[in-house]
Amino acid sequence: MAFTRAEAFAPASMGNVGIGFDILGLAFQEPGDIVEVELCDQPGAVMHSIEGDGGILPLDANKNTASVAANAYLRQIGAKQGVSIRLCKQLPLGSGMGSSAASAVAAVVATNALFGSPLSRQELLSACMEGEALVSGYHADNVAPCLLGGITLICGTEAAQIYQLPIPGNLHLALVTANVSVPTSQARAVLPTTIPLKAMVAQTAGVACLIDALYRGDVKQMAAAMELDGVVEPARTHLIPMLKEIRTAAKAAGALSVVISGAGPTLCAVCDDAEVAKEVAQVMELVYKQAQLACVARCTQVDREGAQVLSLHE
Numbered sequence: 596m597a598f599t600r601a602e603a604f605a606p607a608s609m610g611n612v613g614i615g616f617d618i619l620g621l622a623f624q625e626p627g628d629i630v631e632v633e634l635c636d637q638p639g640a641v642m643h644s645i646e647g648d649g650g651i652l653p654l655d656a657n658k659n660t661a662s663v664a665a666n667a668y669l670r671q672i673g674a675k676q677g678v679s680i681r682l683c684k685q686l687p688l689g690s691g692m693g694s695s696a697a698s699a700v701a702a703v704v705a706t707n708a709l710f711g712s713p714l715s716r717q718e719l720l721s722a723c724m725e726g727e728a729l730v731s732g733y734h735a736d737n738v739a740p741c742l743l744g745g746i747t748l749i750c751g752t753e754a755a756q757i758y759q760l761p762i763p764g765n766l767h768l769a770l771v772t773a774n775v776s777v778p779t780s781q782a783r784a785v786l787p788t789t790i791p792l793k794a795m796v797a798q799t800a801g802v803a804c805l806i807d808a809l810y811r812g813d814v815k816q817m818a819a820a821m822e823l824d825g826v827v828e829p830a831r832t833h834l835i836p837m838l839k840e841i842r843t844a845a846k847a848a849g850a851l852s853v854v855i856s857g858a859g860p861t862l863c864a865v866c867d868d869a870e871v872a873k874e875v876a877q878v879m880e881l882v883y884k885q886a887q888l889a890c891v892a893r894c895t896q897v898d899r900e901g902a903q904v905l906s907l908h909e
């Protein structure tokens with residue numbers, strides 16, 4: 596069947612999941628980006644319009660993660676026709692919530708639906724990563740959970756090197772995003788290029804503890820392990836407004852731990868109860884408000900499905 600228009604949603608995500616720098620990712624149920632693609636006779640992908648980005652993102656098809664990813668997909672399937680993309684940004688830019696990945700994934704998932712879904716989810720990974728690489732580097736800790744859902748272990752850039760991890764049932768997350776932009780490239784530039792063996796051992800132990808906790812559905816140990824990062828977080832603390840104050844206030848309100856979401860500035864508090872997560876979100880928001888810092892606070896859970904096709908028209 597030939598389709599003319601398709602629309603897809605791709606969720607926000609958290610790279611690293613605390614201690615798992617570049618190797619763990621987690622999809623949030625909300626918010627997410629929406630992309631609509633329309634079939635065109637000209638080959639390749641073009642950007643028709645973008646809303647919700649405050650005019651910041653480029654309409655140049657070579658510079659937008661959505662069109663770069665859709666173009667990679669079109670090349671992959673050898674499409675003779677192309678797509679025109681309408682991007683509805685609902686994720687804040689440079690926020691550590693996988694904004695660029697969500698646009699790339701939504702574009703590829705919508706385009707795949709438009710062409711009758713010739714490729715599986717796993718086969719869409721490389722095209723999505725080409726889009727993400729444009730702004731964030733060639734790593735899959737946002738793209739993989741965004742595309743596939745859940746909590747993912749990323750051992751390489753091939754789909755076969757990505758593993759779904761168990762999701763504890765009572766995992767509730769409170770997020771707060773201060774109104775400052777932290778580009779991933781800047782947050783990566785401050786990282787050490789080598790670390791002492793002792794630090795490597797501690798990081799490895801922390802990641803192992805986290806994986807063990809997930810397999811046992813133990814949110815308390817999961818939360819504690821996420822916070823054990825002694826390498827990346829210390830190097831980035833100065834980029835994240837009031838990390839220490841937010842952590843203290845969130846824990847006093849019942850959060851089990853607080854970590855930087857991806858490269859920041861979003862902070863993610865791990866809770867084991869929905870009501871506690873709501874309270875923690877309010878408390879974190881208050882800390883920023885009292886410091887005259889605009890922010891958005893949210894509660895969410897892990898998204899299990901990944902990006903979704905919202906509509907498909909003949």
Ligand code: HSE
Nearest residue numbers: 610611617736857858
């Ligand atoms: N893992 C990345 C980083 C963030 O911490 O730099 C996700 O792109």
